[in-house]
Amino acid sequence: MGRTxxxxxxxxxxxxxxxxxxVIREQGIGAxxxxxxxxxxxxxxxxxxxxxxxxxxxVALAQEQIDLFRGEVDAQLVEPEGVPGRLTRAYVRASxxxxxxxxxxxxxxxxxxxxxxxxxVELAKEDDLRWQRDLDAxxxxxxxxxxxxxxxxxxxxxxLWASELEPRARARLEADLIAMVDAAVADGAR
Numbered sequence: 001m002g003r004t005x006x007x008x009x010x011x012x013x014x015x016x017x018x019x020x021x022x023v024i025r026e027q028g029i030g031a032x033x034x035x036x037x038x039x040x041x042x043x044x045x046x047x048x049x050x051x052x053x054x055x056x057x058x059v060a061l062a063q064e065q066i067d068l069f070r071g072e073v074d075a076q077l078v079e080p081e082g083v084p085g086r087l088t089r090a091y092v093r094a095s096x097x098x099x100x101x102x103x104x105x106x107x108x109x110x111x112x113x114x115x116x117x118x119x120x121v122e123l124a125k126e127d128d129l130r131w132q133r134d135l136d137a138x139x140x141x142x143x144x145x146x147x148x149x150x151x152x153x154x155x156x157x158x159x160l161w162a163s164e165l166e167p168r169a170r171a172r173l174e175a176d177l178i179a180m181v182d183a184a185v186a187d188g189a190r
Contacts, residue, residue, distance in 0.1 A: 013050050016040045017064060020057055021110055029113045033057070055119060062120040065111055066127045069094070084139025084188070085181040088148060091135070092181070095152035096174040101164055104156075144184035148177050 019040035023031045033054055037047040051057035076093035079086040114120045135145055155165060155173060165173065 009050070012042065012046065016042065016047055016050055016057070017061060020061055021106075024061070024113055025106055025109055029058070029116060055117065058114055058117050059119050059123060061110065062114045062117070062123050065107065065114075066123065072097070084185040087134055087138040088140045088145060088181050089178050092148060092152045092174055092177045095156040096170055096177070098167065098170065099156075099164070139185060139188070140181055141184045141188055144180055148180055151177055 016036070020031075020036045023036050023039050027035065033047055034044055036057070037044045040047065047057075051060060072094040073087070073090045076090035076097075077086060078093075079089065115124070135149065136142075138145070140148070151173070155170070164170070
């Protein structure tokens with residue numbers, strides 16, 4: 001087992017989450033805390049110190065995935081606050097950004113396995129409601145918002161089922177979706 005003395009608690013927590021992701025992707029949701037602790041190089045007691053139960057660890061993994069996408073969207077917020085469609089445009093940019101297909105498949109594999117945990121399902125529902133509230137307040141007419149977000153989500157899921165869009169096609173799709181948002185916001189302002 002690796003030493004944890006002198007390591008910051010957030011570093012140990014990060015090591016445990018990364019180990020849990022690897023083990024769950026390889027062995028599935030039935031992987032034990034013992035196996036995850038061993039993969040992380042900590043004792044089972046050390047794991048339980050950071051995550052009181054397997055359930056808590058699984059919920060933390062799901063929250064991490066939710067926060068990761070929210071962070072990707074936040075990084076794409078380029079317009080000043082208060083500009084109608086700002087969040088929708090950022091969502092489109094984050095969803096159409098070039099991605100590593102293998103990384104996306106691993107991420108979705110983890111999410112799919114976590115989705116059998118009732119607390120994770122509730123967490124996902126809460127996140128969806130938060131997105132809906134935030135997007136509804138973004139100043140984009142509902143019909144356009146629904147279409148643009150559905151298209152952005154679809155292109156973000158594409159590496160699961162097919163090859164990625166060519167960079168030129170991806171850029172064109174992003175531009176077209178943002179143009180739809182711009183046009184809908186401009187029509188609503190008149």
